[in-house]
Amino acid sequence: MNRSNKINTKQINLLQVLPHLNSGGMVSGAIEIANFLKSKGGKSIVASSGGYREIEIKKNDCISINLPLDRKNPFSIYKNKKKIINIIKKYNINIVHARSRAPAWSAYLASKESDTAFITTFHGTYGTENFIKKKYNSVMLKGDYVIAISNFIREHIEKEYKKKNNIFVVPRGVNENFFSPDKVTSARIISAAKKIKTDEFKKTILMPGRLTSWKGHEIAIRALHLLNDNNTKLIILGDTQSRLKYKNYLDKLVSKLNLNNRVLFLNQTRDLPSFMMLADLVISCSTKPEAFGRTILEAQAMGRPVLAFNHGGSVELIINNNNGILSKPMDVSEFGENIKKALLLSAKEREYISKESIRNVRKKYLTTMMCKKTIQLYKNLLAKKIDEKNFNN
Numbered sequence: 001m002n003r004s005n006k007i008n009t010k011q012i013n014l015l016q017v018l019p020h021l022n023s024g025g026m027v028s029g030a031i032e033i034a035n036f037l038k039s040k041g042g043k044s045i046v047a048s049s050g051g052y053r054e055i056e057i058k059k060n061d062c063i064s065i066n067l068p069l070d071r072k073n074p075f076s077i078y079k080n081k082k083k084i085i086n087i088i089k090k091y092n093i094n095i096v097h098a099r100s101r102a103p104a105w106s107a108y109l110a111s112k113e114s115d116t117a118f119i120t121t122f123h124g125t126y127g128t129e130n131f132i133k134k135k136y137n138s139v140m141l142k143g144d145y146v147i148a149i150s151n152f153i154r155e156h157i158e159k160e161y162k163k164k165n166n167i168f169v170v171p172r173g174v175n176e177n178f179f180s181p182d183k184v185t186s187a188r189i190i191s192a193a194k195k196i197k198t199d200e201f202k203k204t205i206l207m208p209g210r211l212t213s214w215k216g217h218e219i220a221i222r223a224l225h226l227l228n229d230n231n232t233k234l235i236i237l238g239d240t241q242s243r244l245k246y247k248n249y250l251d252k253l254v255s256k257l258n259l260n261n262r263v264l265f266l267n268q269t270r271d272l273p274s275f276m277m278l279a280d281l282v283i284s285c286s287t288k289p290e291a292f293g294r295t296i297l298e299a300q301a302m303g304r305p306v307l308a309f310n311h312g313g314s315v316e317l318i319i320n321n322n323n324g325i326l327s328k329p330m331d332v333s334e335f336g337e338n339i340k341k342a343l344l345l346s347a348k349e350r351e352y353i354s355k356e357s358i359r360n361v362r363k364k365y366l367t368t369m370m371c372k373k374t375i376q377l378y379k380n381l382l383a384k385k386i387d388e389k390n391f392n393n
Helices: 025-039 074-090 101-114 131-141 151-161 186-196 217-227 244-256 272-277 294-301 332-343 347-364 367-392
Strands: 013-017 043-048 063-066 095-098 117-122 145-148 167-169 203-208 232-237 263-266 281-284 306-309 325-327
Touching: 013 025, 013 074, 013 101, 025 043, 025 367, 043 074, 074 101, 095 101, 095 367, 101 117, 101 131, 117 131, 117 151, 117 367, 131 151, 145 151, 145 367, 151 167, 186 263, 186 272, 203 217, 203 272, 203 294, 203 332, 217 232, 217 244, 217 332, 232 272, 244 263, 272 294, 281 294, 281 332, 294 306, 294 347, 306 332, 325 332
Parallel strands: 013 043, 013 095, 043 063, 095 117, 117 145, 145 167, 203 232, 203 281, 232 263, 281 306, 306 325
Antiparallel strands: none
């Protein structure tokens, strides 16, 4: 008998822990699970240091608790452990879900001490260059269940940490009610167009994602320079996360290459679909393999052509020359040639890519699919814990 069938969603009292509620796929996943579980009658609590996306949790009557979970020193980890134990007791939590390493250590210790089910999501490859780093990362493998956000991440875990048991691949998803061409109004598109001044250019390339060096902004800028096309503009859209030194470096590079008129930096937006509607091409050129590639998926859901490096999670999302283009990693020249290739697509070719992209997303990568798979893992784990307690008694 599958005991998980006897676990009702309303019996799930979930605490998710993560460092912040700002930009990033980790945050999106936590918010999506919190709101989905709440909508199905479960109890949903998120502990973090807060952030501008906290409102997305509170507006759906989920509970948001502010803790200094963005701190990595051992003293803070220990203090947070005690606070998490108090939350577990106060809200009768039966599952703790950790999504980042420092908070995961606090959550793991609290779960162990309180005998609460513990689950982790492996959101990235993390650094594995030395023993100390691997030891720090190892907490993400201490979950009763470990969620890998892509097959690439599962293979990484198996290769680097020699772990094969209790790993479950749950791909990230896209909200089709938000990332859908027919859901974006003309007024929203006009508002976005005013910010990027599309009327001045014939072609627009969009690069969404936070401003951090491994996202490959320098490669995108240098590839644009190789195009030598004054009618093409690159929009770099993302949160600087206070990385002013890196932003200044990119500004100087843009000036050096005489691209001031053709590169525009914009802060993070809550209306990414409108900007994607204006894009002739959406690009990703991360220098390190993406664990999944959420922005690629979001662009595909909007029917936009996408270009990404041929590594990491991107390989799972893009069928080369079908629903996007894959390019040799770190090769600026080839990336520039592929930008040119994508911008020269005929209307018929663009229509085909659009249909294939949207079809693939709606078949495999919707938020509801991701949430349902995760909730089922919660049920399976709760049933397993009940069986273990009954056996021990």
